[in-house]
Amino acid sequence: DTEVTQTPKHLVMGMTNKKSLKCEQHMGHRAMYWYKQKAKKPPELMFVYSYEKLSINESVPSRFSPECPNSSLLNLHLHALQPEDSALYLCASSQVAGGLGLAGNEQFFGPGTRLTVL
Amino acid sequence: GENVEQHPSTLSVQEGDSAVIKCTYSDSASNYFPWYKQELGKRPQLIIDIRSNVGEKKDQRIAVTLNKTAKHFSLHITETQPEDSTVYFCAAAVDDYKLSFGAGTTVTVRA
Numbered sequence: 001d002t003e004v005t006q007t008p009k010h011l012v013m014g015m016t017n018k019k020s021l022k023c024e025q026h027m028g029h030r031a032m033y034w035y036k037q038k039a040k041k042p043p044e045l046m047f048v049y050s051y052e053k054l055s056i057n058e059s060v061p062s063r064f065s066p067e068c069p070n071s072s073l074l075n076l077h078l079h080a081l082q083p084e085d086s087a088l089y090l091c092a093s094s095q096v097a098g099g100l101g102l103a104g105n106e107q108f109f110g111p112g113t114r115l116t117v118l
Numbered sequence: 119g120e121n122v123e124q125h126p127s128t129l130s131v132q133e134g135d136s137a138v139i140k141c142t143y144s145d146s147a148s149n150y151f152p153w154y155k156q157e158l159g160k161r162p163q164l165i166i167d168i169r170s171n172v173g174e175k176k177d178q179r180i181a182v183t184l185n186k187t188a189k190h191f192s193l194h195i196t197e198t199q200p201e202d203s204t205v206y207f208c209a210a211a212v213d214d215y216k217l218s219f220g221a222g223t224t225v226t227v228r229a
Contacts, residue, residue: 031215042207042219043162056216090161094215105150105214109161 002027004110006091012116015081021113023074023091032074033107034066035090043090049074050096081117088112120145122210124220132228137195139223141208144189148210151184151191152217156205165206166193198227 048056
């Protein structure tokens with residue numbers, strides 16, 4: 001299996017709701033990422049997990065809470081979001097997070113979850 | 119942090135001509151430079167990448183060049199086809215993995 005999968009594909013939530021985004025990969029990758037992408041903009045890195053531990057948090061508001069239950073799964077828990085948080089949320093994975101030296105480290109992206117906050 | 123600038127923001131070429139997209143980066147420690155394409159509503163897909171120890175890499179009609187001294191890298195697409203029409207993003211990463219993306223280039227290939 002060489003794909004990253006994400007559920008749900010679309011999510012509409014109110015500002016008081018709690019919801020979760022899920023990401024899964026079975027490529028044996030030990031690094032997983034969350035990105036946020038607004039329309040007509042590039043992806044912006046939010047979080048990096050390396051060997052199931054959070055290694056990077058790009059100053060993301062606490063209303064976004066990541067979780068990595070095991071090496072194949074990555075969740076993003078959402079609570080008290082704002083309308084400006086509406087975006088495409090992309091998950092990605094790679095072999096590792098850094099340290100490959102001269103080897104490649106392609107990040108494979110999932111299809112994303114289109115989030116709308118009302 | 120790393121800052122990546124990408125030009126042009128839009129590019130229109132005649133089918134069969136070449137397309138060139140240029141990016142500059144700010145952090146001299148960046149060592150990995152991937153290029154992604156992203157169809158509308160789809161996931162980003164890697165088309166080619168290059169590491170800092172290599173000056174040029176080619177894969178069929180696509181090539182990437184890197185000038186570490188000037189801190190810029192470019193994507194070259196030859197013999198363009200209508201199916202090459204999409205959005206292309208360059209990116210730069212320190213330590214292979216912390217990607218900073220350029221703003222993107224929308225390429226249109228006219229038949």
